[in-house]
Amino acid sequence: MTKQPAIELKNITKTFGKVVANKNVNLTAYRGEILSILGENGSGKTTLMNMISGIYFPDEGQIFIDEKEAHITSPKDAFSYKIGMIHQHFKLVDVFTAAENIVLGIENGKYNLKESMNEIKSISSQYGFELNPEKKIYTMSVSEKQTVEIIKVLYRGADILILDEPTAVLTPQETEKLFDILRRMRDDGKCIIIITHKLHEVLSLSDRVSVLRKGEYVGTVNTAETNEAELTEMMVGKKVDLNIHRDEPKNTRDRLVVNSITCVDRTGATVLDNVSFAAKSGEILGIAGIAGSGQRELLESIAGLQRLEYGDIFYFDPKTGKKESLRDKTPVQIRNMGVRLSFVPEDRLGMGLVGNMDIVDNMMLRSYTKGKSFFLKRKKPKDLAMKIINDLEVVTPSASTPVRRLSGGNVQKVLVGREIAASPTVLMVAYPVRGLDINSSYMIYNLLNEQKEKGVAIIFVGEDLDVLIELCDRIMVIGSGKITGVVDARTTTKDQIGLLMTKSDNDGKENGNG
Amino acid sequence: MAKSNEIKHREPLFHVVKRDDMPQWQAWLIRCATILIGFLLVGILSMAITEESFGDTYQIIFSGVFGRLFEGRTTMLWKYLQEIAILLCLALALTPAFKMKFWNCGAEGQALMGGLASIFCMINFGEKLSYPALIITIIVTSIIAGAVWGVIPAVFKALFNTNETLFTLMMNYIATQIIAYYVYIEGGGSNVINPVAYGNFPAVGNNDYFVNIVTVAAITVFMYIYLKYSKQGYEISVVGESQNTARYVGINVKKVIIRTMLISGALCGVTGMLLVAGKDHSINTNLVGGQGFTAILMSWLGQFNPFIMVVMTAIVVFLRIGVAKVADTSHLNSSFSEIIVGIVILMLVGCEFFIHYSIKFRHSKKEVKA
Numbered sequence: 098m099t100k101q102p103a104i105e106l107k108n109i110t111k112t113f114g115k116v117v118a119n120k121n122v123n124l125t126a127y128r129g130e131i132l133s134i135l136g137e138n139g140s141g142k143t144t145l146m147n148m149i150s151g152i153y154f155p156d157e158g159q160i161f162i163d164e165k166e167a168h169i170t171s172p173k174d175a176f177s178y179k180i181g182m183i184h185q186h187f188k189l190v191d192v193f194t195a196a197e198n199i200v201l202g203i204e205n206g207k208y209n210l211k212e213s214m215n216e217i218k219s220i221s222s223q224y225g226f227e228l229n230p231e232k233k234i235y236t237m238s239v240s241e242k243q244t245v246e247i248i249k250v251l252y253r254g255a256d257i258l259i260l261d262e263p264t265a266v267l268t269p270q271e272t273e274k275l276f277d278i279l280r281r282m283r284d285d286g287k288c289i290i291i292i293t294h295k296l297h298e299v300l301s302l303s304d305r306v307s308v309l310r311k312g313e314y315v316g317t318v319n320t321a322e323t324n325e326a327e328l329t330e331m332m333v334g335k336k337v338d339l340n341i342h343r344d345e346p347k348n349t350r351d352r353l354v355v356n357s358i359t360c361v362d363r364t365g366a367t368v369l370d371n372v373s374f375a376a377k378s379g380e381i382l383g384i385a386g387i388a389g390s391g392q393r394e395l396l397e398s399i400a401g402l403q404r405l406e407y408g409d410i411f412y413f414d415p416k417t418g419k420k421e422s423l424r425d426k427t428p429v430q431i432r433n434m435g436v437r438l439s440f441v442p443e444d445r446l447g448m449g450l451v452g453n454m455d456i457v458d459n460m461m462l463r464s465y466t467k468g469k470s471f472f473l474k475r476k477k478p479k480d481l482a483m484k485i486i487n488d489l490e491v492v493t494p495s496a497s498t499p500v501r502r503l504s505g506g507n508v509q510k511v512l513v514g515r516e517i518a519a520s521p522t523v524l525m526v527a528y529p530v531r532g533l534d535i536n537s538s539y540m541i542y543n544l545l546n547e548q549k550e551k552g553v554a555i556i557f558v559g560e561d562l563d564v565l566i567e568l569c570d571r572i573m574v575i576g577s578g579k580i581t582g583v584v585d586a587r588t589t590t591k592d593q594i595g596l597l598m599t600k601s602d603n604d605g606k607e608n609g610n611g
Numbered sequence: 612m613a614k615s616n617e618i619k620h621r622e623p624l625f626h627v628v629k630r631d632d633m634p635q636w637q638a639w640l641i642r643c644a645t646i647l648i649g650f651l652l653v654g655i656l657s658m659a660i661t662e663e664s665f666g667d668t669y670q671i672i673f674s675g676v677f678g679r680l681f682e683g684r685t686t687m688l689w690k691y692l693q694e695i696a697i698l699l700c701l702a703l704a705l706t707p708a709f710k711m712k713f714w715n716c717g718a719e720g721q722a723l724m725g726g727l728a729s730i731f732c733m734i735n736f737g738e739k740l741s742y743p744a745l746i747i748t749i750i751v752t753s754i755i756a757g758a759v760w761g762v763i764p765a766v767f768k769a770l771f772n773t774n775e776t777l778f779t780l781m782m783n784y785i786a787t788q789i790i791a792y793y794v795y796i797e798g799g800g801s802n803v804i805n806p807v808a809y810g811n812f813p814a815v816g817n818n819d820y821f822v823n824i825v826t827v828a829a830i831t832v833f834m835y836i837y838l839k840y841s842k843q844g845y846e847i848s849v850v851g852e853s854q855n856t857a858r859y860v861g862i863n864v865k866k867v868i869i870r871t872m873l874i875s876g877a878l879c880g881v882t883g884m885l886l887v888a889g890k891d892h893s894i895n896t897n898l899v900g901g902q903g904f905t906a907i908l909m910s911w912l913g914q915f916n917p918f919i920m921v922v923m924t925a926i927v928v929f930l931r932i933g934v935a936k937v938a939d940t941s942h943l944n945s946s947f948s949e950i951i952v953g954i955v956i957l958m959l960v961g962c963e964f965f966i967h968y969s970i971k972f973r974h975s976k977k978e979v980k981a
Contacts, residue, residue, distance in 0.1 A: 114630040428861035
């Protein structure tokens with residue numbers, strides 16, 4: 098059988114100001130195959146796909162659908178070419194049911210929910226989706242929402258499907274299920290394009306891989322004929338050692354003890370439910386879990402940003418050994434108590450840094466109150482900024498450049514650099530390598546290892562289970578605000594963690610399933 | 612599949628592309644060019660309506676602002692500076708609130724309350740207190756009055772997260788009605804308060820407005836330093852950029868909101884005082900004359916930088932006075948001046964679009980053979 102090209106891109110170029118997001122990209126995807134678009138963050142994968150789905154319009158170049166030139170100027174146009182994109186961030190109406198979301202915005206034909214329901218069911222059974230079309234979105238798990246998004250584009254008759262990092266929010270088990278469905282679609286003759294930066298997924302799922310690097314097209318290889326090392330080299334442009342260094346923890350002692358804390362959010366829902374654990378000095382404690390399971394609230398409770406309903410948090414001073422309670426303390430009070438607690442939050446530019454301020458002013462954020470003067474002292478922050486720029490190789494025009502103009506990796510270096518410069522005894526990091534290129538990621542791992550060596554208690558909230566298993570000493574799994582298990586990172590497996598991640602969910606619905 | 616082939620799509624004529632990289636000098640070049648085009652337009656529009664020549668129109672505008680050569684020149688110039696001072700002072704007052712992303716639309720009302728405090732002191736304590744004591748009382752009470760008017764919406768914002776835009780706007784109407792009532796009571800039904808002789812700011816040399824101008828000049832320098840070099844100014848920026856970051860570093864957001872609005876309201880109160888004690892020596896509901904709203908634009912156009920605001924207010928006040936003279940000469944309605952100033956301000960706001968975005972026209976295709 099000869100392969101029939103579904104979509105062809107020729108010399109596509111797209112620039113945003115001075116930033117070249119895509120430069121002369123040529124790409125072909127065939128019917129009945131799964132094509133992976135692989136590249137580091139910022140390599141232009143999403144931009145490229147957004148041009149196919151009508152969100153952006155290319156500055157140069159042409160797009161061919163079924164060997165005819167196409168001008169896709171809006172998502173509506175994309176639908177008329179039977180292109181469907183499943184975005185990283187779902188675009189669903191929370192208070193509607195799955196079926197209502199699926200039929201929403203379809204113009205021709207009447208609004209007949211019953212008929213649609215049948216069609217949704219037939220699509221579901223054809224590809225093996227598990228979905229109750231009458232379930233409301235806000236009661237759904239992330240993976241169910243994703244299912245709705247996929248059925249939505251299939252319902253509209255899409256036969257070219259683009260998925261943007263679909264596995265980022267899924268457990269290993271859910272990922273496998275999704276991959277099975279995608280394989281079934283491929284066998285049905287659909288063209289599937291999946292954007293990812295996870296190598297093992299590329300290798301297990303796709304037929305061919307196209308690699309982008311810094312907006313430029315590097316090449317396409319058949320998955321069967323390649324391996325992780327070759328793909329990494331294509332992606333980064335040089336050979337990279339993918340092993341994460343890990344020492345045995347030394348002199349571990351309880352540094353931070355969290356004692357059955359419970360938190361509720363604004364709506365009164367419990368976000369942390371009776372959480373207890375200890376973070377030890379000289380050790381990296383990983384926290385795994387589906388996004389939004391209470392990781393953020395947990396770190397914010399410790400940092401004094403979240404009110405506790407019950408429970409207590411104790412800090413053991415490394416010098417005096419004194420035990421102090423951090424409950425009901427504000428960040429300033431915690432700092433004044435002499436607790437050197439550093440926190441790299443998940444939202445870097447929205448919480449950890451101020452995007453419109455320059456590096457120097459961002460250095461002051463934690464320390465500007467020092468001294469009685471009415472005026473700011475910019476000398477020390479300036480020196481610190483220069484030191485971090487030099488030591489961590491931050492790429493920036495100058496220390497007075499607003500940090501929002503820096504790339505993701507450099508923003509994170511500035512933030513982590515500042516938090517480490519405070520010589521912490523407890524260091525909390527949330528998704529510290531999200532959106533970072535491979536080199537920056539490894540620099541962050543090294544910095545964390547250095548801190549571990551110095552006897553800092555590190556709490557690492559991560560999403561990539563491979564990284565957690567390679568970097569951490571112990572991994573605590575959190576599910577729906579409860580701790581579902583603590584495992585030894587050196588002996589555990591991804592499947593074990595994956596099961597723990599969804600454990601409390603099953604407990605709630607099926608009354609103990611294991 | 613046949614369906615998709617029938618669709619005829621053409622590339623759009625142009626599309627808008629965001630840019631983030633325009634160098635400062637180029638941005639300023641665009642702004643200056645806009646101002647020049649604005650001035651040209653002012654001349655052309657005036658010509659079309661008044662049937663004077665372009666040169667004559669501008670002669671009238673200049674004479675309106677600066678007076679005729681050798682004739683009343685200094686007094687006209689001082690009047691011009693005084694007008695700049697008032698608008699600038701309101702813009703400066705709004706700036707810390709705006710930097711905090713607290714949309715204070717109540718400069719009008721806060722200034723009116725400051726003015727009310729001044730006139731109240733002038734009328735009631737004028738004969739009882741010595742001149743220095745009276746002046747001090749006027750200063751203190753107007754600052755307090757403006758600050759109170761500004762801090763009420765801030766407290767509600769901090770405690771109940773009310774919408775400050777609507778709240779401050781509503782406070783304007785209340786202030787206007789209070790003034791109307793006061794004028795009715797004090798004016799004995801005539802709805803006019805005759806100029807009060809007590810508590811007027813002293814003239815320096817022959818110049819009545821000297822005190823006003825120097826005061827605002829000092830406030831300009833103070834505000835620049837306060838925003839850029841003080842810890843409080845830094846806190847304002849952090850709260851404005853991201854309340855989450857502020858929480859994260861332990862800034863008390865509520866305290867900063869209230870403190871900043873105290874300052875913003877107080878400076879509006881000062882403006883009201885300058886208008887009453889330094890200029891009108893009387894009060895009516897039209898004391899501020901809508902400048903509290905123009906000041907919002909001045910603060911924005913000045914990009915929250917006090918020194919750029921000086922330039923912007925100078926341009927706007929120049930046009931306002933100058934075109935009013937044109938309207939006067941040609942017996943036009945006074946709205947003419949407001950329309951013209953409105954158009955130029957609109958152009959200045961609009962030119963920011965070209966600084967942040969560029970327009971790409973339909974490109975010539977690079978031919979690629981399928």
